[in-house]
Amino acid sequence: MYGHVHMPLRKTAKILGLGAVTLLLSARYLHWLFRRWRSRVPLKEVLFFPTSVTCVEHLFAPPTDLPLRCPCPLPHGADTSFTRLLRHLLSATSSLDLCVFAFSNQELSRTVLLLRSRGVAVRILTDKNYMIMSGSQIGALRRAGTCVRHDLEAVHMHHKFAVVDGRLLITGSLNWTVTAIQSNRENILVTEEPDLVRPFIREFEQLWEANDPSRYRSSLS
Amino acid sequence: MYGHVHMPLRKTAKILGLGAVTLLLSARYLHWLFRRWRSRVPLKEVLFFPTSVTCVEHLFAPPTDLPLRCPCPLPHGADTSFTRLLRHLLSATSSLDLCVFAFSNQELSRTVLLLRSRGVAVRILTDKNYMIMSGSQIGALRRAGTCVRHDLEAVHMHHKFAVVDGRLLITGSLNWTVTAIQSNRENILVTEEPDLVRPFIREFEQLWEANDPSRYRSSLS
Numbered sequence: 417m418y419g420h421v422h423m424p425l426r427k428t429a430k431i432l433g434l435g436a437v438t439l440l441l442s443a444r445y446l447h448w449l450f451r452r453w454r455s456r457v458p459l460k461e462v463l464f465f466p467t468s469v470t471c472v473e474h475l476f477a478p479p480t481d482l483p484l485r486c487p488c489p490l491p492h493g494a495d496t497s498f499t500r501l502l503r504h505l506l507s508a509t510s511s512l513d514l515c516v517f518a519f520s521n522q523e524l525s526r527t528v529l530l531l532r533s534r535g536v537a538v539r540i541l542t543d544k545n546y547m548i549m550s551g552s553q554i555g556a557l558r559r560a561g562t563c564v565r566h567d568l569e570a571v572h573m574h575h576k577f578a579v580v581d582g583r584l585l586i587t588g589s590l591n592w593t594v595t596a597i598q599s600n601r602e603n604i605l606v607t608e609e610p611d612l613v614r615p616f617i618r619e620f621e622q623l624w625e626a627n628d629p630s631r632y633r634s635s636l637s
Numbered sequence: 638m639y640g641h642v643h644m645p646l647r648k649t650a651k652i653l654g655l656g657a658v659t660l661l662l663s664a665r666y667l668h669w670l671f672r673r674w675r676s677r678v679p680l681k682e683v684l685f686f687p688t689s690v691t692c693v694e695h696l697f698a699p700p701t702d703l704p705l706r707c708p709c710p711l712p713h714g715a716d717t718s719f720t721r722l723l724r725h726l727l728s729a730t731s732s733l734d735l736c737v738f739a740f741s742n743q744e745l746s747r748t749v750l751l752l753r754s755r756g757v758a759v760r761i762l763t764d765k766n767y768m769i770m771s772g773s774q775i776g777a778l779r780r781a782g783t784c785v786r787h788d789l790e791a792v793h794m795h796h797k798f799a800v801v802d803g804r805l806l807i808t809g810s811l812n813w814t815v816t817a818i819q820s821n822r823e824n825i826l827v828t829e830e831p832d833l834v835r836p837f838i839r840e841f842e843q844l845w846e847a848n849d850p851s852r853y854r855s856s857l858s
Contacts, residue, residue, distance in 0.1 A: 438662070441663060444662075445662055445669070448665055448672070464840055572821040574810050587809065589798075599793070600794075601788055601791045601795055603796055603808065609681065609830075615683035623822065
């Protein structure tokens, strides 16, 4: 009789054990599939310049059902490194923190103003010498109400990076100038990788605080 | 008799089936573990400048049992953004492809020469105007036998990136100058992420081929 009782128990234990192992492995497999799927999602992109000059009006147009008909003589509808850069910037919904040495490109200035009109909080940190040079957009952006600070300590505030919504990092050799975009060999790297985005957010916050004009004025008095 | 034959067959099939499933899931699990382990290994680092000036002699010294005693007045043994950059470059065992606008830093020039003496294949692509400016290391490196090409088409060859052993990318705003390292706000991003490294390798190869002097001379004739 004991034999009859022990056999089903052993069998049940075996089945339960096998079931548990299979369940565990299946869960791991699903987790692996999920991670694999997720690991493909975060954006990782490298853009090179110079890029050909194309019409970018459609990127600034309000969303309508009709496609925008632009009469300008430039090629339309092209996907270039510059249109991709604009699209990444225009994807901002809450914040744009920009840390750039030279900013003279009018389309990029228009991008900043459009984002501000949509309620995106824009902060610009720039170089004290370059910002007053002819062609710089910093004055116009300041007059339009954009928060701008300039680095007071370094010889050059030579960074060229932007953080979109505290999530997307755009960084590289590219200044925000026409020459950089249309004539130079340049690169930008676009990534959502948190380990890379986080240090740039910290750097921006530190420089933003260190160059607060109220702190600067009080240290002068 | 057929029954006796069919039962072991069915059992064997069941065991084989279960075995196969278990094996498959175990393989996936091991693969998942391996990926998890590997995903932690690839280097991802962001370095900011300016950095304090410290002694870097120990990085160039031949490996000995005795610690190097340097009599210079600079701080010794510090781990700065610059020493980290040098360490990454000195980790090269087969190749260093460097694409840099301005190169005037003597320690970085010394790094290139040390790598060459170790048999590392070094290629430098640089800017045609900056390379002939006072303080540029390009002339000295060329005279020492380093392969150097300069970009002929762009207004500025403004890249600042290096690829170590076709594996490690170093890119950012930092030119290879003393001012950049000691006085400017600068960044470099160091990564082994293949999706980011690969485009830079392609860009280097394209520029290297496009600026082959023999091709240039033949197109002039």
